[in-house]
Amino acid sequence: MIDALEKSLDAFASADPRVNPPWLKSIREAARARARQTGFPNTRQEEWRFTNVAPLLELPLHAAAQNGRQVSARDIEPFRFAPDWPCLVFVDGCFRGDLSSLPPRESGVEADSLRTRLNGNAAELQNDLARHASYDANFFTALNTAFFQDGAYVSAADDAKPEHPVHLLFVAASDKPGATAQTRNLILAGRCSELKVVETYASLTAAPHVTNAVTELVLGPGARLEHCRLQNQNQASFHVATVQAVQEKDSHLLSHSIATGARVARNQIQTLLNAPGAVAVLNGLYLGRDDQLIDHHTVVDHAMPNCESHEFYNGVLADRAHGVFNGKIFVRRDAQKTNAKQTNRNLVLSENAIIDTKPQLEIFADDVKCTHGATVGQLDHEALFYLRSRGISAAGARQMLIRAFAGGVVERITMQPVRERLDQLLAGRFDHAQA
Amino acid sequence: MLEIRNLSAGVGGKEILNGLSLTVNPGEVHAIMGPNGSGKSTLAGVLAGRGEYEVTGGSVTFNGADLLEMKPEERARAGIFLAFQYPVEIPGVNSTVFLRAALNECRKARHDEELDSFEFLTLVKEKTKLLELDTTLLSRSVNEGFSGGEKKRNEIFQMAVLEPTLAILDETDSGLDIDALKVVAGGVNKLRRPDNATLVITHYQRLLNYIVPDFVHVLVKGRILKSGGKELALELEARGYDWVLEGAANRNHD
Numbered sequence: 001m002i003d004a005l006e007k008s009l010d011a012f013a014s015a016d017p018r019v020n021p022p023w024l025k026s027i028r029e030a031a032r033a034r035a036r037q038t039g040f041p042n043t044r045q046e047e048w049r050f051t052n053v054a055p056l057l058e059l060p061l062h063a064a065a066q067n068g069r070q071v072s073a074r075d076i077e078p079f080r081f082a083p084d085w086p087c088l089v090f091v092d093g094c095f096r097g098d099l100s101s102l103p104p105r106e107s108g109v110e111a112d113s114l115r116t117r118l119n120g121n122a123a124e125l126q127n128d129l130a131r132h133a134s135y136d137a138n139f140f141t142a143l144n145t146a147f148f149q150d151g152a153y154v155s156a157a158d159d160a161k162p163e164h165p166v167h168l169l170f171v172a173a174s175d176k177p178g179a180t181a182q183t184r185n186l187i188l189a190g191r192c193s194e195l196k197v198v199e200t201y202a203s204l205t206a207a208p209h210v211t212n213a214v215t216e217l218v219l220g221p222g223a224r225l226e227h228c229r230l231q232n233q234n235q236a237s238f239h240v241a242t243v244q245a246v247q248e249k250d251s252h253l254l255s256h257s258i259a260t261g262a263r264v265a266r267n268q269i270q271t272l273l274n275a276p277g278a279v280a281v282l283n284g285l286y287l288g289r290d291d292q293l294i295d296h297h298t299v300v301d302h303a304m305p306n307c308e309s310h311e312f313y314n315g316v317l318a319d320r321a322h323g324v325f326n327g328k329i330f331v332r333r334d335a336q337k338t339n340a341k342q343t344n345r346n347l348v349l350s351e352n353a354i355i356d357t358k359p360q361l362e363i364f365a366d367d368v369k370c371t372h373g374a375t376v377g378q379l380d381h382e383a384l385f386y387l388r389s390r391g392i393s394a395a396g397a398r399q400m401l402i403r404a405f406a407g408g409v410v411e412r413i414t415m416q417p418v419r420e421r422l423d424q425l426l427a428g429r430f431d432h433a434q435a
Numbered sequence: 436m437l438e439i440r441n442l443s444a445g446v447g448g449k450e451i452l453n454g455l456s457l458t459v460n461p462g463e464v465h466a467i468m469g470p471n472g473s474g475k476s477t478l479a480g481v482l483a484g485r486g487e488y489e490v491t492g493g494s495v496t497f498n499g500a501d502l503l504e505m506k507p508e509e510r511a512r513a514g515i516f517l518a519f520q521y522p523v524e525i526p527g528v529n530s531t532v533f534l535r536a537a538l539n540e541c542r543k544a545r546h547d548e549e550l551d552s553f554e555f556l557t558l559v560k561e562k563t564k565l566l567e568l569d570t571t572l573l574s575r576s577v578n579e580g581f582s583g584g585e586k587k588r589n590e591i592f593q594m595a596v597l598e599p600t601l602a603i604l605d606e607t608d609s610g611l612d613i614d615a616l617k618v619v620a621g622g623v624n625k626l627r628r629p630d631n632a633t634l635v636i637t638h639y640q641r642l643l644n645y646i647v648p649d650f651v652h653v654l655v656k657g658r659i660l661k662s663g664g665k666e667l668a669l670e671l672e673a674r675g676y677d678w679v680l681e682g683a684a685n686r687n688h689d
Binding site for chain 1: 483484485486506507508510511512516517519522523525526527528533534536537538540541544576577593597
């Protein structure tokens with residue numbers, strides 16, 4: 001295991017030093033040391049009990065670079081949502097300015113490649129980049145912090161209310177197995193701004209590739225941020241993601257994690273409610289089939305009083321798919337009048353599909369309202385018969401019920417084109433599954 | 436139209452229908468009456484294609500086709516409609532979307548043009564009047580939060596939209612007060628045509644005051660013991676099911 005770990009670290013050590021201003025350099029070195037100490041996760045660790053990422057080390061890991069096939073505007077067209085949405089395109093982890101469209105200056109939103117920013121005046125990054133996503137206990141976050149090369153920087157000015165969401169599109173295109181993209185995103189929503197950002201992760205290759213993405217979200221006082229992750233990479237690949245949000249006073253985070261791709265996907269969705277009046281809605285949907293493993297570990301950290309969190313995660317699992325949901329809620333001693341709710345619902349379509357669901361509430365304040373609930377069920381046979389008895393095919397009836405199950409989560413997304421994309425995705429996804 | 440011959444069926448190895456025969460012709464209304472446990476709902480379930488029943492003998496043909504070989508949706512598309520005794524609540528499935536999908540499946544099977552949403556809404560408006568149905572119910576999920584009466588009315592409303600050739604009403608009167616019963620029965624009556632037929636399954640004679648049958652059959656222990664005209668229902672109401680049972684027993688002794 002030590003050899004494998006060294007191998008996985010050394011694979012990236014040669015990465016470009018240009019994105020390494022002095023203030024970041026010390027962070028990177030600390031993160032690398034921490035990664036070495038933490039070690040590659042194994043299933044004997046509580047946090048990784050159900051999720052075996054060891055097969056990742058069997059791949060010939062190497063830093064993804066833009067040296068494979070040419071990717072054109074036509075290739076990425078199917079992933080775009082609307083022509084007028086600004087879209088930053090990254091191919092194999094590298095920014096492609098020629099395929100991207102940046103937000104207009106008057107929208108109050110700046111968006112750029114992080115690498116470009118680091119190369120130029122990195123001052124505006126210094127307070128936030130790598131300051132919020134802790135690499136202390138998470139090997140992959142540490143690895144990303146030590147070695148990330150590029151990603152997106154999005155910043156909404158105070159009071160900015162841009163008309164369109166910003167789309168960050170990450171596609172893997174390399175045909176070489178083991179190409180690893182360590183993507184780093186920093187999204188800043190200024191005071192009282194209203195920003196929407198969609199991150200899409202997709203594959204233009206069938207080769208197994210690795211994504212290790214970290215996104216930091218910083219919500220200023222009164223800011224409203226809707227952040228949507230849409231992960232639909234090929235089913236040979238590995239996807240590890242950390243989203244860490246920090247919320248100031250009266251800010252509102254609406255987070256969506258839609259996970260349908262990858263062989264093994266691990267998502268850490270975390271928010272720190274760091275000032276009174278902050279509200280977080282964590283919304284998630286995982287759709288597993290074949291031998292996929294899709295894991296969500298969420299953390300809602302109520303550090304201050306009078307904050308609210310609402311968490312809704314729904315999963316559909318077919319074939320031999322394995323879903324993992326672990327929902328942590330911390331209510332710190334000062335966080336009186338906390339209102340925290342968590343639900344995790346699972347629809348299991350096959351006898352061989354597995355779901356491990358675990359709420360984890362740690363409450364240190366006494367005047368709080370916290371509820372949680374988890375359900376695991378199958379398609380309702382009586383409902384299926386009812387629909388069929390009206391003329392709807394068995395497959396159509398199943399699809400209707402699966403869509404209905406996912407519906408609540410889909411409808412929380414305010415961006416219509418994203419909802420439509422999801423509906424298309426849902427439509428054919430479980431056609432092969434048995435009733 | 437419907438020809439049931441010597442039908443035997445059960446669930447989990449237990450026989451419930453035991454050699455039932457029945458012929459239904461276009462334009463006719465048949466009432467199946469019987470005490471609890473006589474097999475009324477099993478008959479409805481077998482005709483609609485409920486998976487849990489196992490047919491152990493006999494045959495059912497519907498307009499010349501072997502009904503028992505058909506999937507539930509194929510039966511529906513062929514013109515069979517079951518009004519459920521307990522309509523299912525289906526959260527998240529919009530009533531209008533569901534019913535339009537169902538109607539278009541049935542229309543496709545009949546080689547009719549599918550209806551677009553505007554044409555469908557026009558049709559819906561017309562049919563809701565028939566059942567005095569609150570149209571706001573149709574913007575909700577299928578049967579979700581509907582009262583008992585609303586659910587039953589919704590069943591007949593669906594029947595009005597789908598225009599089946601054979602409607603099977605399974606205990607449609609159960610749980611209805613007299614006003615709702617009149618509305619539901621009125622709807623069924625307005626849908627009667629010379630080319631369709633109705634099978635009314637009921638425990639009580641009450642519904643048959645409003646949906647007047649051409650034939651009444653008494654189902655006991657999985658087979659029809661006695662058939663007659665509408666007056667048989669009144670006689671049953673007055674004398675109870677035991678009277679039929681005794682009659683049958685006496686005949687056996689003769």
